[in-house]
C-alpha cells in the first residue's frame with residue numbers, strides 16, 4: 569500500500585519569489601513533516617502556472633486566443649507552450665528542484681506540470697506558434713505541392729505557393745475549416 573501525498577504543482581511563486589531568489593526552506597520542512605509521519609512525496613514541478621514576476625517581466629509568455637486576445641492570468645495554465653522564455657524558466661526551476669530533492673529518500677516520484685492541456689489551454693495563436701506551425705508543416709510535407717495535395721487545397725481555391733501564406737487554423741470562422749489544415 570502506498571501512503572503519500574502529491575505537492576508543489578502550483579508553488580512556483582513560493583519556491584521562486586523573484587527571478588534570482590529561491591526559497592526551499594518551507595518545502596524542506598513540509599517534506600520532513602510528511603516523511604516523519606510515514607508518508608511518501610510525489611513532487612510536482614510548479615510549471616502549471618507562471619509566477620506573476622515572470623508574467624510581468626515577459627508578458628509574451630501569455631497565450632493568444634483564436635480571437636486574437638492575449639489571455640490574462642487566471643487560476644492556472646496561462647502560458648504559451650512554445651514560448652522560449654517560459655520554457656527556459658521552467659527548466660531552471662525544475663532543475664533546481666531536481667538538484668535539491670532528486671535524491672531525497674521521501675521523494676518517490678515526480679509529476680510534470682499539472683493536467684497538461686486542461687481547459688483547452690494547449691492551443692495558442694501567437695506569432696511564435698504560427699511560425700512553429702509553419703516549420704512543422706515544412707518538416708512534415710517537405711514541399712508546397714505535397715501539402716497542397718494532402719490538404720486538398722485546390723478544392724476551395726486555397727492552393728499555397730509560399731510557406732509564408734500559411735496560417736494557423738482559426739476555429740472562429742463560421743464557414744468552417746479545411747479539414748486537412750485543421751487535422752494538422
Ligand SMILES: [Zn+2]
Nearest residue numbers: 648692694697
Ligand atoms: Zn503561442
